[in-house]
Amino acid sequence: MKLKTALVKLWAVASCCLTFGVIFFLFAYIFAKGAGAITWEFLTESPKGMIIGTEGGILPAIVGSAWYTGIACLFGATLGICTAVYQVYYCRSQRLSNAIALVMQCMAGVPSIVMGLFGYTLLVLTLGWGKCILAGGITQGVMILPFIQVRAEKALREVDQNLVRASYAMGMSRAYTVRRIVLPQCLPQLVSGVILGACYAMGACAPLIFTGAVIIAKVPKDLMKPAMALPYHLYMLLTQGTSSVNAYGTAFVMMIIVLVTNSLATWFAWRNKK
Amino acid sequence: MSDAIIKLHDFGVAYDQKTVLSGVNTSIRSGRITAIIGPSGCGKSTMLKAMNRMLETQKDAAVFGSVLLNGVDIHTMEAEQLRRKVGMVFQTPTPFPMSVYKNMTYAPQYYGVTGKQELSRIVRENLEVTGLWEEVKDDLNKSALKLSGGQQQRLCIARALTAQPEVLLLDEPCSALDVKSTQVIEELLLKLKETYTIVIVTHNLFQARRIADDCIFMLNGELWEQNTTEELFANPQKKETRDYLQGVYA
Known part of the structure; x- marks a missing residue:
């Protein structure tokens, strides 16, 4: 029995070490390879050089990614949280609720490149927007919608139902109860869900290939124009063999942004739990 | 009883097709405290929750018969x-x-009161009624979760009063409180009956006797006996009521 316990313990510790090891190696490798590329110019200039990307920086890609991610979050969070609120507080039919859950599961399973194709067909071609930040952002928003919805639904279901009943018992409407009691109660989980969704969107390249990302563009100022994006820039630098140093530099910047936003989400959830 | 504010006619409730309350005919008189007593699972809380349709917030609850508030069927409201x-x-x-x-x-705020002075007046008046004002007047911005259990329950009563109800339903409001807090709440309820009609579900027979004017004894999902508290305790008409009051079911 003692041996069995020790083996289970060893297995658990070894799995932990392996997971942490892989993550540490990944970060260390990218940081070691990419940190050298990071200069003030790299962060504040546009890509330059005979072959674009060999010199200069990645500012338009950073700003472009921020735009894509911002729109994706706005779109995904609004629809995701509203769907969750409907499911938990308004939907009376179990069948409809199951149907929504099924649709969300299917959406979550759609490959991101197919999501890109959907955005391309609907937004770029049918609506005639052309490749632009809005089309890319919305496509990414659709991609992270189920991601946010699942987390929001879980958070909403965890709200103390005694408080909700106490509010109803005073004659308050569902809308008022949701706005004043439910949403403030699960705000930390909602925010951290949206931030995690943002990280997911920030790193996704496939949905942007057909809908918004371009090889070179100025710092974006118009939502109806295409823009650069960090993952697409990284993809181009590597596949075209333009500059592996700058590719690692770009990856480094992306990982820093993801790390910082993830830490922010964790901190926010932790602070509000206290 | 001409001054009945709530009337139940052939009232019944089923959860998931299992009847938990049936054939209830009763009246709640206005300006009085009515206690609903009975052993666990006899349908006291269910009957209480039916009076303001809070049962509807529970899934699979079906109600039969009618409940009238001031002569109006509550299911038409x-x-x-x-x-x-x-x-x-x-x-x-x-x-x-x-x-x-x-x-x-x-x-x-939900009912449209926005003026700061008006809101402050409502806060003060209702906290004063529940005797909480003196205890919290300097800490109005303190989290309500930091109050003691008794204070929290009085806050909940005060909060319920801000909606200006005619009837106040209380579902074993003292069961989670100590003796001192219970006493404070009981005194509060006696004071409140001058303005509100109160219906209280309680396990505590002494409490029913101390504060209630009328008493309803429930057993096995049926209204077994109803009378003024004095009469019900002094002279129960049915054997089961007598047994319960003597502690047989407890």
Whole structure:
């Protein structure tokens, strides 16, 4: 029995070490390879050089990614949280609720490149927007919608139902109860869900290939124009063999942004739990 | 009984097709405290929750018969409108996780009161009624969760009063409180019956005897006996009532 316990313990510790090891190696490798590329110019200039990307920086890609991610979050969070609120507080039919859950599961399973194709067909071609930040952002928003919805639904279901009943018992409407009691109660989980969704969107390249990302563009100022994006820039630098140093530099910047936003989400959830 | 504010006619409730309450015919008299007593699982709380349609918030609850509030069938009214008139306080205190002040302005703001002075007046008046004002007047912005259990329950009563109900339903409001807090709440209820009609579900026979004017004894999902508290305790008509009062079911 003692041996069995020790083996289970060893297995658990070894799995932990392996997971942490892989993550540490990944970060260390990218940081070691990419940190050298990071200069003030790299962060504040546009890509330059005979072959674009060999010199200069990645500012338009950073700003472009921020735009894509911002729109994706706005779109995904609004629809995701509203769907969750409907499911938990308004939907009376179990069948409809199951149907929504099924649709969300299917959406979550759609490959991101197919999501890109959907955005391309609907937004770029049918609506005639052309490749632009809005089309890319919305496509990414659709991609992270189920991601946010699942987390929001879980958070909403965890709200103390005694408080909700106490509010109803005073004659308050569902809308008022949701706005004043439910949403403030699960705000930390909602925010951290949206931030995690943002990280997911920030790193996704496939949905942007057909809908918004371009090889070179100025710092974006118009939502109806295409823009650069960090993952697409990284993809181009590597596949075209333009500059592996700058590719690692770009990856480094992306990982820093993801790390910082993830830490922010964790901190926010932790602070509000206290 | 001409001054009945709530009347139940052939009232019954089933959860998931299992009948838990049936054939209830009764009246709740206005301006009095009515206690509903009976052993666990006899349908006391179910009957209480039916009076402001809080049963509807529970899945699979089906009701039969009718409940009249001032002669109007409550199922013809909007649930929100009904619950404003018939407020409810639960077994465990349910202060909202916000300040004492915000707890107290929660309902008035919903009903459209916006002026700061008017809100402050409502907060003060209702906290004074429940005797909480002196204890919290300097800490109105303190989280309501930091109050003691007894204070939290009085806050919940005060908060229910901000909706200006006619009837106040209380579901074992003292069961989670100590003796001292229970005493304070009982004194409060005696004071409140001058303005509100009170219906209280209680396990505590002494409490029913101390504060209630009328008493309803429930058994096995049926209304077994109803009378004034004095008469019911002194001269129970049915054997089961007598047994219960003597502690046989307890």
